[in-house]
Amino acid sequence: MTIQEVKIYHVEMELKTPFQTSLETVRERESLIIEAIDTDGVIGWGEVVAFSSPWYTEETVQTTYHILKDFLVPIVLKKTFAHPNDLQRFFQLLKRNHMAKAGIELAVWDLFAKRQNLALSNVLGGTRREIEAGVVISIDSIPKMLTNIEKHVEEGYKRFKVKISPHTDYSLLKEIRTHFPDLPLMVDANSAYTLKDVKKLQALDEFHLLMIEQPLRSDDFVEHRDLQKLIKTPICLDESIHSLHDAYSAILLNSCQIINVKAGRVGGLSESKRIHDLCGDYNIPIWCGGMLETGISRAHNIALASLPNFTIPGDISASSRYWKEDIIEPEVTVTNGVIHIPEKPGIGYEVNRKKLKKYSRYYETFT
Template identity: 50%
Template sequence: MKIEQVELRRLHVPLKAPFETSFGRFTFRDCILVGVSSEGETGYAESVAMPTPYYNEEMTDTVIYLLKHFLIPQLVGQHIDKPEQTAELFASVRRNYMAISALEGAVWDLLCKAQGISLSAALGGTRSEIDVGVSIGIESSVDHVLRNVTRFLEEGYKKIKVKIKPGFDIELIDAIRTRFGADVPLMADANSAYTLEHIPLLKQLDQYGLMMIEQPLAHDDIVDHATLQRELSTPICLDESIHSVEDARKAIELGSCRIINLKIGRVGGLTHTKNIHDLCARHGIPVWCGGMFEMGVGRAHNIAIASMPNFTIPGDTSTSKRHFEEDIVEPAVDFSKPGTLAVPTKPGIGYDLNRKAVEKYTVSKEIFKP
């Protein structure tokens, strides 16, 4: 297929409530929606970059710049028959994985629609439904978090992830275990808030039977995490440290983690996500799909990738209503049964655009042709 047009939209979508992590507080979703068109069909994806460069070096403005001045000019007019060709096309671009992922994901959706197959099937997905968990941000008090845990357990979520940071950690985890017991699937996400000096504190978490501690140390580290993992019985999960197959291979060989969180945007697209999934499967390292406040298009991509066989831990792809009053897809992403999302079987991502909502939240739009 010849890529005839690329459309970029920037959307500002308010969150139902502020969400805070150790690297920032967010009140709206700053989203880039990408549409890639050919022969009357359009594939969609979205960038997961944030408006600030605190999760990683990318942010919404830099993604737009890369797309406009480097990536889209390389893609428009090209004949693409396999989505993997897109990853090959951008192989010379250093990093900027969220920008690459947004464009590559739209090509995957486009080609799947043209071939009449679901994105899940194209990726090798084996599940008709996936279990999902929920991520709870840092709140003003432990009691506030406990109220959120109560609500999300009642809604049926299969895993509870709570954000922690020094001073908001042991007391929080202890309170959750005391209130809800040892059977609740519970994990802690540190977003790089700790150092090796915190080993005595982090070892205290071993007593709580956590599924994992996610990214406790520096965002670019795999060496110190290996030191920490040897001190802990709780599995370490790496997130921000893993950007490529090579990162994953080195982390596995060093013993830096026992679990890996895969985010499509962080590793440069669906092709690379699939390759890391396959590597981890060969080494017996389970993976799960993290969330980045995606709107419905991004959530649809997450659902498809999480249907692959080594995604054995519930991910963070919550329902649309978790963060938004209105989503940009229809139907909105919702449970097929408590804590479970159905994997679409329609061609491509399996959701239609809610065009009224897209127009409502669009703050800028550009169209690119050969």
């Protein structure tokens, strides 16, 4: 396949309700939608999941646009690829910038699957026809969070994640466990703690959590190793894992017992598959994280989560969880806590160009 044209759409969509973590509150979600077209007119779709400000990683919507426009798109245009894995070799001269790389790599994977007339999940090596869905509960007043949990319990979600901080951990979890003693529950700290908070983190062991996600600094493996020795709750690493090498380092150091895989964070589906395979070799459970994406990236996540070692329900919820309307058709739906994996070629969903145009602030074409 030879990429003849690339389009970048800068979209902005308002969340149905603000999404609050210990670091940031997101009300409007900016992202970049990538459309790659080959010489036969086949189209692939990808998405850059960086945020407007660098609170999650150092990348932002603006920095990824610069990297795409000035470096990655020129590399891809007019190049002939036998397989999407080839992109890693072409991109390796550019350090990091994983979200920018992932945006265009996802589009090439979608295009490649369509050229094979196969569902993306099949091309990746997925073994499931459906996946269990988890849901994230953002920081709010405790009564509102309990109400949100109750709503999603009724919808059948299989795993619940709540955002915590040192100021809203024990009291919140005590209330949740009082009302939902058997809830499959995990917490996400987004690096809000330090080793000085060991006693606070040890106190959370009584709630029998599935895991605590990213309690300490995102650039640290050693202190996470030390913390895991002191708490019973399994540590899951998220922001710390940007590559296969990061995952390998974390495993060898015993820094975690679980890893969250996000294609956008690690540079795309090829690296995600490599991390998946590594974790399978070491019996490290993994799950697919979410980034408040549009349906395009959500569709890629669904395909990725069909791989066999994704044994924990991921942050892949229904489109209506976040958006009044999504830009794909049909929208992603959850039925009794399960998402059925599309069987149509590529990501299995169609982009609604009318809605894409509606939410695009601008777009640019590269040939």
